[in-house]
Amino acid sequence: MDVLYFAWVRERIGLPREKLETSAKTVMDLVEELKAREERYEAAFADISALRVALDQELSEFDAPLDGVREVAFFPPMTGG
Amino acid sequence: MRVEVQEAPFDVGAVTSEFTTSAKGAGAIVTFTGVVREADTGAMTMMEIEHYPGMTQKALEQIATQAMDRWSLADALVIHRYGRLSPGDQIMMVATASRHRKDAFEAAEFLMDYLKSRAPFWKKEILDDGSVEWVAAKDDDENALKRW
Numbered sequence: 001m002d003v004l005y006f007a008w009v010r011e012r013i014g015l016p017r018e019k020l021e022t023s024a025k026t027v028m029d030l031v032e033e034l035k036a037r038e039e040r041y042e043a044a045f046a047d048i049s050a051l052r053v054a055l056d057q058e059l060s061e062f063d064a065p066l067d068g069v070r071e072v073a074f075f076p077p078m079t080g081g
Numbered sequence: 082m083r084v085e086v087q088e089a090p091f092d093v094g095a096v097t098s099e100f101t102t103s104a105k106g107a108g109a110i111v112t113f114t115g116v117v118r119e120a121d122t123g124a125m126t127m128m129e130i131e132h133y134p135g136m137t138q139k140a141l142e143q144i145a146t147q148a149m150d151r152w153s154l155a156d157a158l159v160i161h162r163y164g165r166l167s168p169g170d171q172i173m174m175v176a177t178a179s180r181h182r183k184d185a186f187e188a189a190e191f192l193m194d195y196l197k198s199r200a201p202f203w204k205k206e207i208l209d210d211g212s213v214e215w216v217a218a219k220d221d222d223e224n225a226l227k228r229w
Contacts, residue, residue, distance in 0.1 A: 077217075
């Protein structure tokens with residue numbers, strides 16, 4: 001699974017994307033798995049309410065299942081326009 | 082319907098004129114242009130806009146399609162830039178064409194409201210003193226979606 005990070009999430013974690021082998025069932029499970037890895041992930045995911053997630057390039061929710069998902073992206077609320 | 086995500090600048094006059102010509106039968110054309118303003122916190126040297134290449138085009142097309150479905154539009158256009166911009170540079174524009182002005186105005190506002198909070202762009206301000214700040218999303222922008 002490809003995991004992508006944007007804006008300050010990318011800066012805090014220190015990379016724009018990575019490939020992961022995971023058995024996480026939901027986005028939240030994946031977040032917990034990442035947080036347990038290293039402090040920089042813990043810092044990036046400290047406040048989930050400040051983050052948004054997209055699954056295969058569609059906005060989604062943290063309780064969404066990861067079944068069949070190939071690309072997960074984490075980022076702060078968007079500031080277009 | 083036309084959606085462009087690009088780094089290059091665009092010519093509002095030329096785009097508007099072409100849009101107007103191609104929107105046959107329309108009695109109203111509304112355009113909105115977003116311009117980089119100075120940072121609220123101090124003098125800004127540059128604004129850097131990051132986006133999610135795989136998702137941006139799709140998200141903008143979905144938003145524009147919703148507008149086309151909901152209002153009686155002859156055409157709709159969205160251009161959004163990314164990369165490094167200076168104060169005074171044009172960031173984005175929307176244009177809508179309809180038979181009567183109400184649809185064009187409302188659809189343009191809808192497009193703007195959704196672009197603000199649902200299109201995967203993130204703005205970073207690089208200030209004169211060298212400090213760097215990500216622009217935070219505003220609650221007002223999120224709340225603006227509720228009226229639609």
